[in-house]
Amino acid sequence: MTQLKPETRAWLNATGFAVHSEAPWLEALTHGSFNGGANAASEADYQRLEFLGDRVLGLSVAAWLYRAGDAPEGRLSQRLNALVSGATCARIARNVALPDHIRLGKQAREDGGADSDNILGDVMEALIGASFIEHGYEATRDVIYSLWAEELSGDSGKAKHPKSALQEWAAGNRRAMPNYEVIDRSGPDHAASFTVQVSIHGVGTAAGIASSKSAAEKRAAKAFLEEFG
Incomplete structure (x- = not known):
């Protein structure tokens, strides 16, 4: 058996x-x-x-x-x-x-x-x-x-994805497009943690941490909008 x-x-x-x-x-x-x-x-x-x-x-x-x-x-x-x-x-x-x-x-x-x-x-x-x-x-x-x-x-299924919202904000304010960068990765493959920093030239930066790169980017975009939007 x-x-x-x-x-x-x-x-x-x-x-x-x-x-x-x-x-x-x-x-x-x-x-x-x-x-x-x-x-x-x-x-x-x-x-x-x-x-x-x-x-x-x-x-x-x-x-x-x-x-x-x-x-x-x-x-x-x-x-x-x-x-x-x-x-x-x-x-x-x-x-x-x-x-x-x-x-x-x-x-x-x-x-x-x-x-x-x-x-x-x-x-x-x-x-x-x-x-x-x-x-x-x-x-x-x-x-x-x-x-x-x-x-x-989180934001799954909500009307507008934070990355899209941030891109629209940048365009509407005549700013450069957001730039995303993985600045830290830790933990084993099955439980990894990613830290992503998003920056817009002349405005500032914000970071997000999550278990995947895409989720960390989303959190970084959300944090940026909360601080600078």
């Missing part, structure tokens, strides 16, 4: 996905390309759990957005779509080192499957589905809110 690797079980528990029965977690982490040798035919992949997890994620985030303010339906939908997108799921998957634990076939792994936004996003949703099977909605919702905390409190 196939079992989770000890390091994968420990990772799941540390990430907030408490493991009781191993079966749904094995399924959630298994890509269709995975070759289990003689038992390959019995290896279920993540697609059914992804279907379930996608719905649980959507409901959880929609409930959070509803309680968070009184924005009109159109803006709520815009934020919801951004927060549950494949790109957001993949970004969170990277932040928690999910790529290290996906069960991929040899060719799929060599082709970069462990860093594919599509695969990472799907597996993240499948893990949410597995959590729902094991622990129900409320416990799974709480894990989602923990993993999505930075995204929920």
Whole structure:
């Protein structure tokens, strides 16, 4: 009988996905390309759990957005779509080192499957589905809110991206276009921290820190607008 690797079980528990029965977690982490040798035919992949997890994620985030303010339906939908997108799921998957634990076939792994936004996003949703099977909605919702905390409190899906807003501000004030520079990178690859500085000649500079270069640029742009805008 196939079992989770000890390091994968420990990772799941540390990430907030408490493991009781191993079966749904094995399924959630298994890509269709995975070759289990003689038992390959019995290896279920993540697609059914992804279907379930996608719905649980959507409901959880929609409930959070509803309680968070009184924005009109159109803006709520815009934020919801951004927060549950494949790109957001993949970004969170990277932040928690999910790529290290996906069960991929040899060719799929060599082709970069462990860093594919599509695969990472799907597996993240499948893990949410597995959590729902094991622990129900409320416990799974709480894990989602923990993993999505930075995204929920950030600007995902809001009307104007800070970098776009800063570029428009610079043009409107007849200033040079913003220049972004990574001035520090620290931490291991699976938990890296980037510090990005944005500058506009003749105005000033501001910095942002985040777990990805793009997120740090966004925070730097937001900080610049708050200080000089």
